[in-house]
Amino acid sequence: MKYPDNIIEIGSFLPDYMGFIFWEKSARYFDGVIPNLPKSIKKVGVFVNERTEVILAKTNKHDLQAIQLHGHESVAFCQELKNKIDPKIDIIKVFSVDDSFDFEELKPFETVCDYFLFDTKGKLPGGNGTTFNWKVLEKYPSSKPFFLSGGIGIDEMGAINEISKTNLPLYAIDVNSKFEIEPGLKNIQLCKDALQYVSTDNKIKK
Template identity: 75%
Template sequence: MKLKICGMKYPDNIIEVGAVLPDYMGFIFWEKSARFFDGVIPPIPESIKKTGVFVDETIDTIVAKVQKHKLQAVQLHGKETVAFCTELKSKLQNRIELIKVFSILDDFNFDVLKPYESVCDYFLFDTKGKLPGGNGTTFDWKVLQNYPSSKPFFLSGGIGLNEMEAVNEIIKTNLPIYAIDVNSKFEIEPGLKNSNDLRRIRELSLQ
C-alpha cells in the first residue's frame, strides 16, 4: 500500500518526514490553505514523488509550478473539467501523474467519474467539508462498495493511527485502493507533521 503525506510546509520538517520515505509528498499551492506552500522544496529522496495540490488554478500556473519544483504528480482538488485535465496533460507532455479529487460525505454519484478515466492516472476520494481538504474527518467508506471502476484511487479524509484498523479492513476488499493519503491527523500544527507518528503509519501501511 502506497503512502502519501500531504500538506507539507516547513523545510526542516520536510527533510525529517522525507526520512520516513513516503511514496508521495504533497505541497499545497492554494493560497487560502493554512498549509499553503510558498517556499523552496529542500532535497528529499528521489523515490518520493513530489505532488503539487491545486484548487481551480490556471493551467499556466500549474505548469510553472511543476517546472519550478520538478513535481512528479499534480493533484486537482477543485472543479476541474475533463477538458481542463486533458489540456493540462498535453501541456505537461504526459510526464506527470494526474490525480483528480472527488469529495464524498454520505453518498456519491459515481457516474461523474467515467469521463475522467481516460485522462487521469488516479482518483482520490476525500471527505466533503468546508475546505477542499484537510478537514480531519472521514466519510462513510461503505459508499465505495458501489465503486464501478477499475481505476486505482487514493483513500483520504481524516485518516490517522486510530483509523488504520478500518483502513486495513477496506484494503482487504476488491476495491483498487492504490494509496492512503494522510494530513491533519498527523500534525502538531497546520503544515508541521509528527514524524514519529508518520513512521508508525509507514510501518502499518507496509504490512
C-alpha cells in the first residue's frame, strides 16, 4: 500500500494484514504516514536486507505489528531481530521458490521467525507477478504456518481454497500486483472480489 485514500478504502474491507514496503528500490516504496486503520488490521513492514536499527526505527515510527524479511537475511540476523523486537510483533521470513527449491533450507529458521512466506523466485525480491508451481508445497515438511504469495489473482482463488482443504498449514495469502492499477495503488473492486472468494469457514487470512 502506498496512497492514503487507497489505504483507507481498502482498510474498510478489514483485511487481516496490510503491507508497506520500506525498500527504496521498489516502485511501491512507502515514505509517508500510515493513516489510522481499524485495530484488527496488522500493519506489516516489508524490508530487504535492511539493518536491524532501521527496522526497529520504522517499526516504532509506524507502529508495525509484523515484519516481513524479503531479502537474504541469515538465521543469526533473524535471531538478533527477534531478541531486540517486541515479542508481540510477528516476524515473517520470505523464501523465493522454484521447482528446485530445497525445503531443508527452512529448518534453521524454525525458531527465529513466526511465519514463512513463499514467493516466486524472480529477478526482483518480490512483485514479479508470476506464480510458482504450487505442487512443490506437497514437499513442505513443517507445521509452521505460511503465507502464499507470487502472482495471485482472482483466477487463482479456487486453487487456493483447494489447498486450504489439505493438511498444509496455509495461513494467509499475499495479494499484490494482480490487484493493482499501478504499483502501490489497489483496484478497489478486485480487492473486494478477492475477499469474497476466500471462504469464511476456512483457515486462510488475507
